[in-house]
Amino acid sequence: MGRTRGSLAGALIPWQTIDRAIVPGYGELTLHQRGTFFVIRLDGQELMGSHDHGSEDLLATLACAGLLARADARVLIGGLGLGYTLRAVLGVVGPSASVEVSELVGATVRWNRGPLGHLADHPLDDRRAHVIERDVVDVIAGVRGHYDAIMLDVDNGPDTTSQWGNPRLYSEAGLRQIMRALRPEGCVAIWAASETPSFIDAMRAVGLQSECVRARQRGTSNRHVIWFGRMPSRGRAR
Numbered sequence: 001m002g003r004t005r006g007s008l009a010g011a012l013i014p015w016q017t018i019d020r021a022i023v024p025g026y027g028e029l030t031l032h033q034r035g036t037f038f039v040i041r042l043d044g045q046e047l048m049g050s051h052d053h054g055s056e057d058l059l060a061t062l063a064c065a066g067l068l069a070r071a072d073a074r075v076l077i078g079g080l081g082l083g084y085t086l087r088a089v090l091g092v093v094g095p096s097a098s099v100e101v102s103e104l105v106g107a108t109v110r111w112n113r114g115p116l117g118h119l120a121d122h123p124l125d126d127r128r129a130h131v132i133e134r135d136v137v138d139v140i141a142g143v144r145g146h147y148d149a150i151m152l153d154v155d156n157g158p159d160t161t162s163q164w165g166n167p168r169l170y171s172e173a174g175l176r177q178i179m180r181a182l183r184p185e186g187c188v189a190i191w192a193a194s195e196t197p198s199f200i201d202a203m204r205a206v207g208l209q210s211e212c213v214r215a216r217q218r219g220t221s222n223r224h225v226i227w228f229g230r231m232p233s234r235g236r237a238r
């Protein structure tokens with residue numbers, strides 16, 4: 001997803017391919033390691049890497065702020081990746097919370113239980129974490145008034161969907177579906193590699209109280225973006 005940076009020292013260590021998996025309909029997913037750095041590629045193109053997960057953590061802390069005291073908190077993360085967002089959520093919700101992670105690719109789940117597990121301190125071992133190997137679009141469509149927070153990090157953002165391509169999530173119909181899946185005071189947070197000015201208008205048009213939060217990528221001038229939307233006060237949804 002163009003999120004990663006190599007280091008000069010790391011450049012001297014050769015890449016190793018750790019595992020491969022065919023993802024039907026998408027291509028070949030490969031897991032690579034160089035020193036302590038891991039990367040997942042789809043058909044040779046980098047999807048995600050293990051350096052700098054500040055904005056992935058921010059996605060969680062923004063969406064789950066205030067949920068620590070909520071005993072029955074239910075949250076959904078779209079996209080397990082390397083488990084950083086999941087780890088950050090587990091750090092800010094309470095002991096009885098339910099944290100569902102929807103992940104399209106079984107190999108990613110398997111790698112998180114194996115060679116990638118240490119990166120985010122084995123978040124799948126936490127009893128509050130529940131992995132659903134299913135498209136997050138279908139998970140969202142299957143519930144009504146269910147989640148306190150939905151976090152989506154399945155693409156590069158609303159206008160630059162990744163190889164996975166989830167544009168239906170960001171359409172008007174997709175945003176309304178997300179709102180139906182949220183509890184009355186619930187919120188949605190969407191990770192993006194860059195800012196799409198029109199997306200906040202789309203969020204506001206469906207009635208979400210929305211803002212764009214920028215997160216600087218460590219060591220670069222790049223800024224990632226979190227699109228944050230809260231359910232409107234009762235009676236104000238369109």
Ligand SMILES: C[S@@+](CC[C@H](N)C(=O)[O-])C[C@H]1O[C@@H](n2cnc3c(N)ncnc32)[C@H](O)[C@@H]1O
Nearest residue numbers: 056079081082083084085104135136153154164
């Ligand atoms: C960039 S990674 C997520 C990174 C994650 N936030 C972290 O902290 O490591 C995107 C993940 O979304 C998954 N994904 C893509 N489309 C999906 C979908 N429609 N439903 C569920 N998972 C999806 C990919 O397989 C990948 O694991």
